[in-house]
Amino acid sequence: MSDLQFKRHRRLRRTPFMRDLVRENHLRMDDFIYPLFVVEGEKTRNPVSSMPGVEQISLDYLPQEVDELLSLGIKAILLFGVPNDKDSVGTGAYHTHGIVQEATRVIKKHAPEMLVVADTCLCEYTDHGHCGVVANGDVLNDESLELLVKSAVSQAEAGADIIAPSNMMDGFVIAIRQGLDEAGYRHIPIMSYAVKYASAFYGPFRDAADSTPQFGDRKTYQMDPANRLEALREAQSDVEEGADFLIVKPGLPYMDIMRDVRNEFNLPVVAYNVSGEYSMVKAAAQNGWIDEKAIVLEMLTGFKRAGADLIITYFAKDVAKYLQG
Numbered sequence: 001m002s003d004l005q006f007k008r009h010r011r012l013r014r015t016p017f018m019r020d021l022v023r024e025n026h027l028r029m030d031d032f033i034y035p036l037f038v039v040e041g042e043k044t045r046n047p048v049s050s051m052p053g054v055e056q057i058s059l060d061y062l063p064q065e066v067d068e069l070l071s072l073g074i075k076a077i078l079l080f081g082v083p084n085d086k087d088s089v090g091t092g093a094y095h096t097h098g099i100v101q102e103a104t105r106v107i108k109k110h111a112p113e114m115l116v117v118a119d120t121c122l123c124e125y126t127d128h129g130h131c132g133v134v135a136n137g138d139v140l141n142d143e144s145l146e147l148l149v150k151s152a153v154s155q156a157e158a159g160a161d162i163i164a165p166s167n168m169m170d171g172f173v174i175a176i177r178q179g180l181d182e183a184g185y186r187h188i189p190i191m192s193y194a195v196k197y198a199s200a201f202y203g204p205f206r207d208a209a210d211s212t213p214q215f216g217d218r219k220t221y222q223m224d225p226a227n228r229l230e231a232l233r234e235a236q237s238d239v240e241e242g243a244d245f246l247i248v249k250p251g252l253p254y255m256d257i258m259r260d261v262r263n264e265f266n267l268p269v270v271a272y273n274v275s276g277e278y279s280m281v282k283a284a285a286q287n288g289w290i291d292e293k294a295i296v297l298e299m300l301t302g303f304k305r306a307g308a309d310l311i312i313t314y315f316a317k318d319v320a321k322y323l324q325g
């Protein structure tokens with residue numbers, strides 16, 4: 001016999017209890033944020049055809065929806081508004097009676113403990129579908145900041161617990177921080193979409209939120225999927241500007257970036273498991289090609305292993321049922 005020894009890794013995999021004992025990462029309902037799309041009108045639950053199981057919900061149905069989420073152990077929701085009227089400057093995003101502001105009031109009145117995270121962006125509210133103000137085909141940075149600050153302040157006024165700016169204008173964190181502080185909302189944290197790539201994985205979301213750009217694309221403000229160092233620069237500036245959470249988006253193809261951000265910074269890191277990632281799994285599952293439950297749990301556990309503390313996912317309700325079962 002040679003004196004070369006090999007290691008017996010299988011000792012720790014022998015039985016289910018043994019595997020439970022040495023498992024490094026876990027999914028907990030406390031870590032999930034569930035996105036909700038709110039529409040105007042009443043008695044409406046519009047299924048989003050490209051996202052099976054996801055609906056646009058009218059205000060009057062929000063209390064029952066929130067009760068269901070709470071009963072599943074979901075403690076935070078991310079609100080997106082789908083307004084009837086759009087204009088060139090996205091007035092609906094910062095109107096006192098805008099759809100997200102009204103939805104926030106309804107939810108906080110019904111269930112004050114539910115954490116409302118308000119997505120702060122203009123794309124659902126502008127007729128051109130871009131995340132800022134447009135002039136001569138350009139998305140203007142500093143001019144857009146003013147409107148984003150107004151949106152964030154009106155969301156806080158309505159009772160939002162966390163402001164989540166997703167617009168990718170430079171300086172949005174510091175602008176919104178100052179705006180919130182001046183308006184008396186020093187205690188409201190900012191969950192920044194710090195690292196957001198210009199991704200084809202947002203396709204189904206744009207059906208759900210009716211926010212497809214009417215010309216061009218978002219590549220002058222969202223990041224190039226080929227870049228890694230740029231993600232650290234984006235995250236760094238948001239940390240310096242006062243962000244309280246750092247989102248990395250999308251999730252699956254960017255787990256390396258999640259790990260980089262986790263290693264470099266000490267704020268909570270949030271993975272956004274986006275619409276395209278959801279729809280791919282649902283489509284394959286509907287065809288009987290994959291085991292949906294196993295795939296979803298493996299994918300979400302992968303985010304935790306990659307360093308995410310929190311996960312924004314359309315699968316949150318499914319996971320609650322899997323974990324309960």
Ligand code: PBG
Nearest residue numbers: 121123166201202205274275276
């Ligand atoms: C708004 C916004 C988008 C998403 C979240 N906030 C779309 C986009 O940037 O085009 C995408 C979420 C998803 O795909 O699930 N700017």
